[in-house]
Amino acid sequence: MKKLLLAALVLSANVFAADTFDAQTIKVTEQLKEKSLNSELAYDIVARLTTEVGPRMAGTPKDLEAVDWAMKELQRLGFDKVWKEPAKFPAWLRYSESAEIILPSKQPIHITALGNSVSTPKDGTRAPIVIFETLEELEAAPENAAKGKIVFINYRMDRSLDGNSYGPAVQARNRGAVVASQKGAVAFMMRSVSTAKHRFAHTGGNHYKDGIKAIPAVALANPDADQIERLLQLGHKVEVNLNVQAESKGMGTSYNVIGEFTGTEKPNEYVLLGAHLDSWDLGTGALDDGAGVAIITAAAKHISELTKTKRSVRVVLFAAEEQGLWGAKAYVKKHQDELGNIVAAAESDFGADLIYAVESRVASNSLPTVRAIAKHLKDLGVKYDARNNAFGGPDLIPFKDSKVVPIFSLHQDGTDYFDYHHTADDTLDKIDPVKLNQNVAVYAVFAYLAAQSQTKMIGK
Amino acid sequence: MKKLLLAALVLSANVFAADTFDAQTIKVTEQLKEKSLNSELAYDIVARLTTEVGPRMAGTPKDLEAVDWAMKELQRLGFDKVWKEPAKFPAWLRYSESAEIILPSKQPIHITALGNSVSTPKDGTRAPIVIFETLEELEAAPENAAKGKIVFINYRMDRSLDGNSYGPAVQARNRGAVVASQKGAVAFMMRSVSTAKHRFAHTGGNHYKDGIKAIPAVALANPDADQIERLLQLGHKVEVNLNVQAESKGMGTSYNVIGEFTGTEKPNEYVLLGAHLDSWDLGTGALDDGAGVAIITAAAKHISELTKTKRSVRVVLFAAEEQGLWGAKAYVKKHQDELGNIVAAAESDFGADLIYAVESRVASNSLPTVRAIAKHLKDLGVKYDARNNAFGGPDLIPFKDSKVVPIFSLHQDGTDYFDYHHTADDTLDKIDPVKLNQNVAVYAVFAYLAAQSQTKMIGK
Structure with a gap:
């Protein structure tokens, strides 16, 4: 048996x-x-x-x-x-990066340059912020919607077991600087592709497009993205100075x-x-x-x-x-x-x-x-x-x-x-x-x- | 009734x-x-x-x-x-701070200057590390035990409900630079007074003593303290360059x-x-x-x-x-x-x-x-x-x-x-x-x- x-x-x-x-x-x-x-x-x-x-x-x-x-x-x-x-591979080097809120009142914010980012002028790029919740919202904005401004995409990544929430979030990192430039922006910044509460900015690849002016591209630590969002919600005009020194080396x-x-x-x-x-x-x-x-x-x-x-x-x-x-x-x-x-x-x-x-x-x-x-x-x-x-x-x-x-x-x-x-x-x-x-x-x-x-x- | x-x-x-x-x-x-x-x-x-x-x-x-x-x-x-x-109050300003491991191989480490820290020379203070597990161990070391070196106190703070573990940990922050200087050190660094795993250095008051040469004093983020500890455990001679620019303003x-x-x-x-x-x-x-x-x-x-x-x-x-x-x-x-x-x-x-x-x-x-x-x-x-x-x-x-x-x-x-x-x-x-x-x-x-x-x- x-x-x-x-x-x-x-x-x-x-x-x-x-x-x-x-x-x-x-x-x-x-x-x-x-x-x-x-x-x-x-x-x-x-x-x-x-x-x-x-x-x-x-x-x-x-x-x-x-x-x-x-x-x-x-x-x-x-x-x-x-x-x-x-x-x-196309080599790129990061030399330095820093940023501060200038208006309404000076304070440092934590950023990191995205991969391939071009440099700002030596003293930085200073401009008012214009906020978009998603890349799609930026894409739908009229021409010159961001003229002379720093575009800030505030998209929040979700937490997930299988990591599939990375896909939607990473679009802004891949293409955000190109779309922002098309809308007249002088620089691009985004809430990090991140699920963290901690004050680290998340880097990652950013890609420019031939024929569209390459503008500096950075990610903000989540607490700093919160900070800018709150300042805007409180009704302040927010101006930021970004300073990125980096170089593409062929x-x-x-x-x-x-x-x-x-x-x-x-x-x-x-x-x-x-x-x-x-x-x-x-x-x-x-x-x-x-x-x-x-x-x-x-x-x-x-x-x-x-x-x-x-x-x-x-x-x-x-x-x-x-x-x-x-x-x-x-x-x-x-x-x-x-x-x-x-x-x-x-x-x-x-x-x-x-x-x-x-x-x-x-x-x-x-x-x-x-x-x-x-x-x-x-x-x-x-x-x-x-x-x-x-x-x-x-x-x-x-x-x-x-x-x-x-x-x-x-x-x-x-x-x-x-x-x-x-x-x-x-x-x-x-x-x-x-x-x-x-x-x-x-x-x-x-x-x-x-x-x-x-x-x-x-x-x- | x-x-x-x-x-x-x-x-x-x-x-x-x-x-x-x-x-x-x-x-x-x-x-x-x-x-x-x-x-x-x-x-x-x-x-x-x-x-x-x-x-x-x-x-x-x-x-x-x-x-x-x-x-x-x-x-x-x-x-x-x-x-x-x-x-x-005695005013003190932090201008900049950075550090890197030079030997065995270059890599940046995350530090912060402790309050009141004096500056390093403009290009930093470069010296080999000598490690002590506690302030007491440093105090017990012979005169000149740290001559020409950077003292590193590696004390780990415990986690506690009532915060009473802060007391023992903060001793090194308050007095470490003085004791290190007495032992001949050119700079003082310590594992942060911290229970975190994250890569933030914790600042806080550091106090010098009249008649004892004031040396630069910094705290390392816990992951960076781990890094130096492991390099030493692996048998490497570790050299670090610290750069602190700060000023006491009366x-x-x-x-x-x-x-x-x-x-x-x-x-x-x-x-x-x-x-x-x-x-x-x-x-x-x-x-x-x-x-x-x-x-x-x-x-x-x-x-x-x-x-x-x-x-x-x-x-x-x-x-x-x-x-x-x-x-x-x-x-x-x-x-x-x-x-x-x-x-x-x-x-x-x-x-x-x-x-x-x-x-x-x-x-x-x-x-x-x-x-x-x-x-x-x-x-x-x-x-x-x-x-x-x-x-x-x-x-x-x-x-x-x-x-x-x-x-x-x-x-x-x-x-x-x-x-x-x-x-x-x-x-x-x-x-x-x-x-x-x-x-x-x-x-x-x-x-x-x-x-x-x-x-x-x-x-x-």
């Missing part, structure tokens, strides 16, 4: 997950969880990267220092191959740093684990994306400590993500003809909070393999998200667009992520080592099983 | 609180709670003070702007008398702003409600001490909206508290001969979280009155703390020292107070209007009943 029941269970398990793994693979999977959850490696990696290198914006000497650091780190950890591949070069543990049976086929090595210059890039670097590096290392894999496991630390995914684009371009060798790709670039779901973007005949893998993530607190429409992360966009690469999202809890994102406050103390290790365990199991699966997964 | 029971109850109540209040007074007390808890006045006061004036450090034009603002505000609210009294003048609702029966006797009008320059002084200004002002106003009091209720907005209680000292000096007219004094200078206890410092024959008042605070969540050893708050120290004035502590929950204290992050959004109003209700009831009590309380 017992045997019969067991056979029935195995049979039913197979119905839901045809591509099951053998007993040895399952044994290693369990060891991998145990090892990952109890290791100090990931925290040690992110602690040393953010402490010894610290901020590492592409275009600064610190970025190249990070490349050297990462090469040595992957070598130290015993990856079978470690190499780097160049990536070009095309710079950075490097994707790559480490591989080579597979024994199908060495050319590989699982790609991605994160980005660069950070913005304000913080030390702990959540964005030192955590990701640490998670995927430790995951690959832990697999190698237990076993050789059939396929290879490749860690790619992308360059110049913050300037516009330049490392990822360079990787896809260079490896265009071999993208089909990637059997699964996942990126860790959303902080260090817990992973709660796994979602794929694969051809339908690869779904049984996805489900078989997902089954082994369940006891780590990871549900299977059956939508099969994974975004994968910013650096995976060029991979996704190829339609060849099986893309995975290991969805992280992003509730607090935008409290720290792109601020000076993105520092190591924001990382919980226990949560970090849950991430390591999930990435390790995911990568290991994708490398061992009987069927090679394909993209869509 | 019913009547008998009631008589017994009244009798027993009188045993515990001989100085009970009459029915009309109790009725007004209840109305006062209702009004205070539902008013928008206190939040409106602190919102406008921190928005329209903003930072208001004594010695800056903003402080005098705050004095004007407060005079007008008390007049607007219909206080019977509004006046100001001068107070001299004696300045500010003003205590005073408003009084005059009593009908004993106008010379008064309840003193205190808070300080000045703030540090980094934040907008919302928790420290815009909240206090708003709480006591609104409390007095709400009493006046309901009734005339027997004794006067006087609001004193002290000057230059942060530089060393200069307004409070000036008040006590000026009113030395009439301090006996103060029937109760309480200060609100600990943020805007809930009040959980009331404690007195009065002669023992005044305790029945204290208990009678405390009884009416109970349903506001305020317990009676029978120690009768109230500190009262910083500005009440000179009053307490007189031994004439009955001092009260309306103990606030200080668990989060030192997350924001003396930082740029002390802004309006940190105040919860509901909790603020509980404070207003407690101060209003306290002041009203102290003004009405049959027996005049006396100090000890």
Whole structure:
């Protein structure tokens, strides 16, 4: 009777997950969880990267220092191959930034220049504020609605588990300066893309458009945006002086740093684990994306400590993500003809909070393999998200667009992520080592099983 | 039977609180709670003070702007008398401050100059770090232990409900630069007196000693203190460049702003409600001490909206508290001969979280009155703390020292107070209007009943 029941269970398990793994693979999977959850490696990696290198914006000497650091780190950890591949990107440097309310009464406000911002004159740009609640409201305003003024977009980002509230909020950062300039503004400022109450301004990419005058573009800390909003509500005419000194330096070069543990049976086929090595210059890039670097590096290392894999496991630390995914684009371009060798790709670039779901973007005949893998993530607190429409992360966009690469999202809890994102406050103390290790365990199991699966997964 | 029971109850109540209040007074007390808890006045006061004036450090034009603002505000609210009294204080101005780690690799760190700090040379003071865990450890070090170095005291402040962990932590801020200088240091830096994880440095008073060379004194944000600690733990020699530009400007003048609702029966006797009008320059002084200004002002106003009091209720907005209680000292000096007219004094200078206890410092024959008042605070969540050893708050120290004035502590929950204290992050959004109003209700009831009590309380 017992045997019969067991056979029935195995049979039913197979119905839901045809591509099951053998007993040895399952044994290693369990060891991998145990090892990952109890290791100090990931925290040690992110602690040393953010402490010894610290901020590492592409275009600064610190970025190249990070490349050297990462090469040595992957070598130290015993990856079978470690190499780097160049990536070009438009370099921009921040020299200084400050602002003050001049009218109705002087007081300093906390701002940061958005990426690519042009400079103000040496003594700043002083002008009255004109407020818009949204980018759409600014777009709908008449020509010259902001003539001679500083446009202030006051849009408040919502807090959300999956981070989907970032999309609507980031529009103003991407395009606000262009639209403001079209309406005659002398500078652009916005409430930070932020869920925080703290007095940090959040930087991030801002993009100009050929033929439209580039004006200085800055973000305000939330308490300072509140301050200006209240002054306007109290009926004051508000004048601000913004001072940004920054410079675009033409095309710079950075490097994707790559480490591989080579597979024994199908060495050319590989699982790609991605994160980005660069950070913005304000913080030390702990959540964005030192955590990701640490998670995927430790995951690959832990697999190698237990076993050789059939396929290879490749860690790619992308360059110049913050300037516009330049490392990822360079990787896809260079490896265009071999993208089909990637059997699964996942990126860790959303902080260090817990992973709660796994979602794929694969051809339908690869779904049984996805489900078989997902089954082994369940006891780590990871549900299977059956939508099969994974975004994968910013650096995976060029991979996704190829339609060849099986893309995975290991969805992280992003509730607090935008409290720290792109601020000076993105520092190591924001990382919980226990949560970090849950991430390591999930990435390790995911990568290991994708490398061992009987069927090679394909993209869509 | 019913009547008998009631008589017994009244009798027993009188045993515990001989100085009970009459029915009309109790009725007004209840109305006062209702009004205070539902008013928008206190939040409106602190919102406008921190928005329209903003930072208001004594010695800056903003402080005098705050004095004007407060005079007008008390007049607007219909206080019977509004006046100001001068107070001299040693003025100090902060011009700029920055720091970076030079070795092992360049990266910026977040610091703030401590009050009174002397300047570094124009290009900064660059030296290796020598770390001490406590001020005591530095004091115990041999002469020249820090010769040519920057002393770094790494003491971590604990979090506590009553704020008593501030005392041990603040020693290093008060005296660290002197001791460091005695050991040969070229500059002094310390982990902020802070319970926060955020990247704000906390300023505060630092005091030099005649005959001992004054060296630059700064506080580091906690994440930056962590960073230096980790670099040292990793075995690196750490060199830092500190740059502080600041100036002592001799004696300045500010003003205590005073408003009084005059009593009908004993106008010379008064309840003193205190808070300080000045703030540090980094934040907008919302928790420290815009909240206090708003709480006591609104409390007095709400009493006046309901009734005339027997004794006067006087609001004193002290000057230059942060530089060393200069307004409070000036008040006590000026009113030395009439301090006996103060029937109760309480200060609100600990943020805007809930009040959980009331404690007195009065002669023992005044305790029945204290208990009678405390009884009416109970349903506001305020317990009676029978120690009768109230500190009262910083500005009440000179009053307490007189031994004439009955001092009260309306103990606030200080668990989060030192997350924001003396930082740029002390802004309006940190105040919860509901909790603020509980404070207003407690101060209003306290002041009203102290003004009405049959027996005049006396100090000890």
